[in-house]
Amino acid sequence: xxxxxxxxxxxxxxxxxxxxxxxxxxxxxxxxxxxxxxxxxxxxxxxxxxxxxxxxxxxxxxxxxxxxxxxxxxxxxxxxxxxxxxxxxxxxxxxxxxxxxxxxxxxxxxxxxxxxxxxxxxxxxxxxxxxxxxxxxxxxxxxxxxxxxxxxxxxxxxxxxxxxxxxxxxxxxx
Numbered sequence: 415x416x417x418x419x420x421x422x423x424x425x426x427x428x429x430x431x432x433x434x435x436x437x438x439x440x441x442x443x444x445x446x447x448x449x450x451x452x453x454x455x456x457x458x459x460x461x462x463x464x465x466x467x468x469x470x471x472x473x474x475x476x477x478x479x480x481x482x483x484x485x486x487x488x489x490x491x492x493x494x495x496x497x498x499x500x501x502x503x504x505x506x507x508x509x510x511x512x513x514x515x516x517x518x519x520x521x522x523x524x525x526x527x528x529x530x531x532x533x534x535x536x537x538x539x540x541x542x543x544x545x546x547x548x549x550x551x552x553x554x555x556x557x558x559x560x561x562x563x564x565x566x567x568x569x570x571x572x573x574x575x576x577x578x579x580x581x582x583x584x585x586x587x588x
Contacts, residue, residue: 419500420455426464427473428499429453431484431492433507434474438515440481449514452506524573526566528559536562542573550577 420426433449434441441449443465450461465482468474473488484492496504525541535555542550550573556562569576 419503420453423460423464423467425499426450426456426460427468428492428495429456429503429507430461430464430468431473431488432496432499432504433511434482434484435489435492435496436508436511436515437518439518440477440483441514442480443482445514446482449507449510452510453503524570526569528556528562528566530559531555538562538565540566540569540573540576542577550580 420429430446430450433446437445437449446465447458447461450456450465451458465474468488469476469482472485473491475483475485477483499507523543527537527539529537529539531537535557536559538554538556540550540552540554541548554565556565
C-alpha cells in the first residue's frame, strides 16, 4: 500500500484489535507485526508501543510462550471501532489475515520432526491431517541428519502428492 491511511496511535490500536479478532489462533509478535505494518503510516516503534498498551489495558493477552490473543474487552472494542478504519485498510487486512490463517491451518495439518537416535541415525516423523482426522503418520529411519532433513523438507512441500503416491502403491489400479 503506497499511501498512508493510518495516522495516529489510536488507529494503530484499532487495526491491531481488528487483526486479533480475525486470526484463527493466538499470534506471535512477528505475525502481528507482519499483518499490522500493511500501511506506510505505521512504523515499528509505534506498532510496538500500541501492542504493549493493548496488553496493559487488557484488550489483548500475552501468553508465557509469546502469543497474543484478544480478550472479550478487546473484541467488544474492536467491533465498535472497526468502522473507524479506512475501507482500503480493512480490505487489505482481511486478505492478509485470510492468507495468514490458511498458513496456520497448513502448518497444523502438515508436520514433520527429525529426531536423533542412539545409534547415530535419525527418525523422520511425517504427519498429514485434514480437517477431520490424521491421514498419515509415518516414521522413517535416515542415515544422516542431512538426509533426514531433506526427507522432512520434501514432505512439507507436497504432502498431498506423497500421500497419493503411497495410496497408489498400496492400492494399484488393476
